[in-house]
Amino acid sequence: MQKPLLYTYRRCPYAMRARMALLVADIDFDAHEGSLRDKPPEMLARSPKGSVPVMLLPDGSVLEQSWDIMRWALNQAATKNWWEPAQSLENLNWLAKNDGVFKHHLDRYKYPDRYNETDRDGHRENALTAFLKPLNSRLKQSSFLGGSEPCATDLALFPFVRQFAAVEPDWFEMLQLPALRAWLANWLSSPLFVRRMLKLPGQTTVAFPSLGY
Numbered sequence: 092m093q094k095p096l097l098y099t100y101r102r103c104p105y106a107m108r109a110r111m112a113l114l115v116a117d118i119d120f121d122a123h124e125g126s127l128r129d130k131p132p133e134m135l136a137r138s139p140k141g142s143v144p145v146m147l148l149p150d151g152s153v154l155e156q157s158w159d160i161m162r163w164a165l166n167q168a169a170t171k172n173w174w175e176p177a178q179s180l181e182n183l184n185w186l187a188k189n190d191g192v193f194k195h196h197l198d199r200y201k202y203p204d205r206y207n208e209t210d211r212d213g214h215r216e217n218a219l220t221a222f223l224k225p226l227n228s229r230l231k232q233s234s235f236l237g238g239s240e241p242c243a244t245d246l247a248l249f250p251f252v253r254q255f256a257a258v259e260p261d262w263f264e265m266l267q268l269p270a271l272r273a274w275l276a277n278w279l280s281s282p283l284f285v286r287r288m289l290k291l292p293g294q295t296t297v298a299f300p301s302l303g304y
């Protein structure tokens with residue numbers, strides 16, 4: 092294997108952050124677009140935990156966590172402006188809160204049936220109070236968590252905030268979260284995101300950047 096191979100799933104926010112980091116780092120990689128209902132046996136053989144993203148490196152090692160893929164892509168001289176600000180205690184805390192408390196409430200708000208959830212609005216409120224309002228306050232201080240420029244933490248959080256905003260877009264639009272909304276709009280229109288969202292053929296391995304995006 093010459094190039095890294097990423098097992099990915101288009102709508103998965105973890106896969107989205109990994110793919111955006113690989114694009115930022117301008118890394119040439121192959122991508123296998125899968126389905127959560129029909130996971131490729133060769134991926135499961137390398138990573139039995141069965142979640143995406145998974146990255147196979149040319150030296151045979153396997154990265155099984157989205158943040159590890161981001162580290163592998165961005166922790167190098169050319170992209171240290173993306174990686175180093177993400178190592179501050181504050182930004183590591185944002186990552187932990189995103190992947191912890193926010194993801195918990197987001198899932199139960201977005202998929203109440205899947206979680207047998209009767210208090211969907213309570214989870215929506217908790218996500219706002221515990222995460223989105225504090226994030227809005229933080230983003231009033233600077234446009235990005237990286238400061239005036241984005242860093243890996245911005246990349247890591249954006250796909251989850253996007254999911255939340257998309258559950259009830261009209262309701263989200265009414266919220267008094269101007270800094271957060273500006274941050275989100277910036278990412279949604281970013282060429283990185285637009286390129287990442289283009290459809291890959293399902294269940295086949297393709298050279299990701301060579302599709303001419």
Ligand SMILES: N[C@@H](CCC(=O)N[C@@H](CS)C(=O)NCC(=O)O)C(=O)O
Binds near residue numbers: 104143157
């Ligand atoms: N901690 C993992 C979480 C990855 C994850 O949960 N991915 C979801 C898709 S968004 C998944 O593959 N779930 C397995 C399944 O639903 O079968 C990471 O950061 O990569």
